[in-house]
Amino acid sequence: MSDTPVRSKDRFLVFGAPQIEQDEIDEVVHSIKSGWLGTGPKVARFEDDFKRYKGASHAAALYSCTAALHLAMLASGVGEGDEVITTPLTFCASVNAIIHAGATPVLADVDPRSMNIDPERVAEKITPRTKAIMPVHFAGRACDMDALMAIAQTHGLMLIEDCAHAIETRYKGREAGLFGEMGCFSFYVTKNVITGEGGMVLAKDEALAARIKVLALHGMSKDAWKRFSDSGWVHYQVIEAGFKYNMMDIQAALGIHQLKRVEKNWLRREDIWKRYNAAFRDLPIATPADPEPNTRHAYHLYTIMVDETRCGISRDAFLSAIQKEGIGVGVHYLSIPEHPYYQQTFGWSPQQYPRAMQLGRETVSLPIGPRLGDGDVGDVIEAVRRVLARA
């Protein structure tokens, strides 16, 4: 077998590299030349565009999804003494947002097929202190919203969706992020729509969105957003101790044009997903489950499972070997209880959430996205086959 890698070092395929086109470059340059870098008209336009795309009533653009989750927790009144149930198979920001609101995170294990939080496990974790559920639409696959909504209604819980993977996700004709009180989106550089750093809260309630805007800008009263306009001098008033979480116009400049391509890019994502499925059918790796009927997967991540006994190679050895072939990959995610902070603080061990543990220890995310050409996709497939053939 060939010793030369599928892709040489200078052609290394970076995992999650964004597709950036001339329109957004021009828009950013326009912002810089205009001198209006901070929160301004382009942020307002991006909020409007995103609301229209999702069919939402109220939105607040923020510096990140992490900020969005944090403020969603605070605005919904989650705090000291409260418990919030989320999934162990997520990015640390979901759990940290709960902690920073002063509440206690409670984990409910995932369904092994969907990799999403299992409603039956959620129901088992409810106590008199439970205040909210934070589902994560993992990889862009909609959670079982009928079951989660029923649990929330029965127990009077709030639902805050982590939609970092789920811009294009739908469940039974309804948009992800509009099921609960709030949905939090990410425009981080690897996500399906990017602003570099960036996030958005969609809120059911106008008052919640307004409170989030206040909290995102030092706790200054709403009129502070207008204080740089020409409508006369307005003193700002600080009405609570807020944060500095606002989105800048140069971020929104990227997002406005990115969002225009989201549907076209989604078709390309779906195409790559199907190519991988077809190419890996005869291999000992597990490929993602098909999207559930009457749902729309955002195809944010394509995750394979490398089971050492079936594949003859450990997941971590697979990661190293495929990177040596010039293909960048990711791990989404080692389960939350694998990390020392959570073990020490909450006494969690990975074995308490065995499905998330196993998925987290076997999973590998392959590149998927509109920047990839057919040749790139072919290289990923060739690298996966070679690594397994050598195992």
Ligand SMILES: *Cc1c(COP(=O)(O)O)cnc(C)c1O
């Ligand atoms: C990326 C991500 C976040 C955080 O988003 P940022 O915009 O980077 O703050 C939160 N939750 C999940 C599931 C993510 O993938």
